Amino acid sequence: MFKLKNPVLIASGIAGFGEEYSKIFDLNLLGGFITKTITLKPKIGNKPPRILEIENGLMNSIGLENPGLEIFIKEKLLWLNKNIKIPLIVSIAGDTIDEFVKIAKILDKQKGIFGLELNLSCPNIKYKTKCFAQDKEMLYKIVKKVKENTKLFVIPKLTGIVDDITETSILAEKAGADAISLINTIPSLVFLKNNSMFTGGLSGKCIKPIVLKVIQQVNKNIKIPVIGCGGINDFNDVIDFLKTGAKYVAIGSGLFKNPLLVKEIIMKFNILKKSFLNYEKNSSGT
Amino acid sequence: MYYCINVKIIENKQVNKNFYKLSFKSNISKEFSPGQFLTIDCGMSLRRPFCIFNVEENIIEILYKVVGEGTKFLSRKNKGDIINIFGPLGTGYNINEKHSKLLNVLIGGGTGIAGLYFLAKELNRKYNASGIIFYGTKKNDEIINISFLKNYGWEIKISTEDGSKGYRGKITEIFKNWLIKNNKSNIYVYAAGPNTMLKKIIEISKKNKIQLQVSLQQIITCGIGACRGCVIDTINGYKTVCHDGPVFNGYDLIL
Numbered sequence: 001m002f003k004l005k006n007p008v009l010i011a012s013g014i015a016g017f018g019e020e021y022s023k024i025f026d027l028n029l030l031g032g033f034i035t036k037t038i039t040l041k042p043k044i045g046n047k048p049p050r051i052l053e054i055e056n057g058l059m060n061s062i063g064l065e066n067p068g069l070e071i072f073i074k075e076k077l078l079w080l081n082k083n084i085k086i087p088l089i090v091s092i093a094g095d096t097i098d099e100f101v102k103i104a105k106i107l108d109k110q111k112g113i114f115g116l117e118l119n120l121s122c123p124n125i126k127y128k129t130k131c132f133a134q135d136k137e138m139l140y141k142i143v144k145k146v147k148e149n150t151k152l153f154v155i156p157k158l159t160g161i162v163d164d165i166t167e168t169s170i171l172a173e174k175a176g177a178d179a180i181s182l183i184n185t186i187p188s189l190v191f192l193k194n195n196s197m198f199t200g201g202l203s204g205k206c207i208k209p210i211v212l213k214v215i216q217q218v219n220k221n222i223k224i225p226v227i228g229c230g231g232i233n234d235f236n237d238v239i240d241f242l243k244t245g246a247k248y249v250a251i252g253s254g255l256f257k258n259p260l261l262v263k264e265i266i267m268k269f270n271i272l273k274k275s276f277l278n279y280e281k282n283s284s285g286t
Numbered sequence: 287m288y289y290c291i292n293v294k295i296i297e298n299k300q301v302n303k304n305f306y307k308l309s310f311k312s313n314i315s316k317e318f319s320p321g322q323f324l325t326i327d328c329g330m331s332l333r334r335p336f337c338i339f340n341v342e343e344n345i346i347e348i349l350y351k352v353v354g355e356g357t358k359f360l361s362r363k364n365k366g367d368i369i370n371i372f373g374p375l376g377t378g379y380n381i382n383e384k385h386s387k388l389l390n391v392l393i394g395g396g397t398g399i400a401g402l403y404f405l406a407k408e409l410n411r412k413y414n415a416s417g418i419i420f421y422g423t424k425k426n427d428e429i430i431n432i433s434f435l436k437n438y439g440w441e442i443k444i445s446t447e448d449g450s451k452g453y454r455g456k457i458t459e460i461f462k463n464w465l466i467k468n469n470k471s472n473i474y475v476y477a478a479g480p481n482t483m484l485k486k487i488i489e490i491s492k493k494n495k496i497q498l499q500v501s502l503q504q505i506i507t508c509g510i511g512a513c514r515g516c517v518i519d520t521i522n523g524y525k526t527v528c529h530d531g532p533v534f535n536g537y538d539l540i541l
Contacts, residue, residue, distance in 0.1 A: 013513065014508070014512070014513055015508075015512050015513075016511075016512035016513065016514070019512075020508070020510040020511050020512035020529075021510070021512060023287070023288055023510070024288050024290065024510070044523065044524060045514060045517070045524065047519075048516075048517050048518060048519070048524075049505070050514070050515050050516070050517065051332075051505050051507050051515040051516065052505075053330060053331050053332045053505065054331075056331065057331060058331045058332065058507075060507075060515060062513070062514050062515060065514050065517075065524065204331050205331070253331065253507075255508070256331065256332055256333065256507045256508055256509075256513075257327060257330075257331060257332065257333060258290075258327065258370075259288075259290045259372055259508075259509070259510075260290050
């Protein structure tokens with residue numbers, strides 16, 4: 001069963017492959033670490049500008065820049081295995097079902113990987129006109145095929161931009177998903193001062209209510225755990241996610257505002273846990 | 287080593303129409319080198335980046351222009367208020383004895399002067415070097431007083447686009463004309479300012495085979511090179527402004 005030691009993770013892409021953020025706080029405090037998305041071949045990503053701040057939110061258009069599977073294994077995974085003692089979840093993306101399966105098969109043979117997050121919903125990369133998570137048939141096939149080819153936990157990351165997110169999530173569960181990540185950044189468009197357009201994935205405070213509603217709706221209908229993601233900026237936001245039914249949370253752009261955010265949230269959990277344990281100990285003595 | 291800490295403001299003074307100088311005390315002051323920056327939580331989704339303007343013992347000073355909501359938020363802070371800083375971030379100017387022996391030419395447009403002030407002081411302190419500073423703004427009321435640097439042997443050439451103080455014209459033109467007139471070789475340029483200005487300075491420097499380092503201005507997301515949000519195109523592919531920069535070899539950039 002998919003189980004992590006605490007509910008707090010960092011969302012894919014935010015902390016790269018861990019090395020940079022490990023200089024700020026101990027990543028092993030986390031429930032697990034999700035890497036930046038890896039593709040079979042290296043990707044140079046989108047042309048800058050890649051970031052736009054809007055009121056209460058952030059848009060990004062990184063375009064899955066990554067060194068590719070080979071360098072990931074040779075360099076990044078080596079570092080991760082040496083330094084990360086918590087469950088390691090590798091985020092992967094492919095252009096075809098076969099590509100997903102190929103990456104999964106190769107990663108399945110590597111040491112120290114706990115699970116694969118399938119990035120089926122990046123707003124900046126399109127398969128035909130939509131992403132895989134918006135195509136029920138493709139979604140089902142990818143999850144099923146990957147699951148058949150690996151013993152690692154499989155966690156599809158879905159988008160909220162579908163007719164019926166409950167149906168999509170049930171489908172992912174049926175295909176064999178061990179957990180699901182809800183949701184990816186939301187495709188969006190803004191006009192800039194010079195009248196040009198910026199398109200990208202929207203994250204941050206402004207999407208939190210949308211994500212909470214998605215989680216509430218989905219959670220009633222599936223048994224696998226939900227990793228909730230979108231707009232977490234403090235401890236109370238985490239509580240809101242857990243109350244709504246998410247088992248885990250992945251923190252994203254909130255880290256840009258406060259680099260110590262995840263550490264502070266986990267510390268708060270630990271203090272609460274300690275006082276509960278103390279309380280139980282004291283009351284059982286009387 | 288990165289520090290993400292709360293500090294108490296000693297002073298947040300308006301120095302002219304749009305510019306403020308903010309200072310705070312911290313024992314991390316020794317860890318900053320010229321061209322490096324810190325970010326401040328200004329109440330927005332993204333932190334705001336600021337070059338180090340000056341370090342005096344354990345006092346750090348930044349200079350900023352009020353341009354949007356973030357800097358407006360900061361300008362309202364008073365002495366004694368707490369702000370959250372994150373730094374030192376980025377790769378600053380590469381200064382060494384070999385470069386310092388050339389004629390140092392510092393070119394600062396607008397807020398670009400902030401990081402160059404610290405650089406001018408450090409070049410002097412470390413290598414007893416000085417040179418010429420070209421400092422240009424749009425108008426007279428945007429000029430910061432940097433005359434203190436004359437004490438370290440720096441010659442300061444001020445220009446404004448409307449001619450309200452110093453030479454009249456764009457700083458890039460002033461620099462170009464000076465080059466033509468003086469026909470100097472052995473120049474080493476350090477430039478900071480808006481990207482359009484830097485693009486011009488790089489062009490002029492390349493034409494005259496002058497080595498240069500430039501400091502870019504960019505929106506900063508993670509600040510440590512992890513998220514790849516702030517990349518800029520170079521001859522070696524995309525590089526992060528927050529970690530590989532903000533200071534780059536002018537010849538490497540594709541602006």
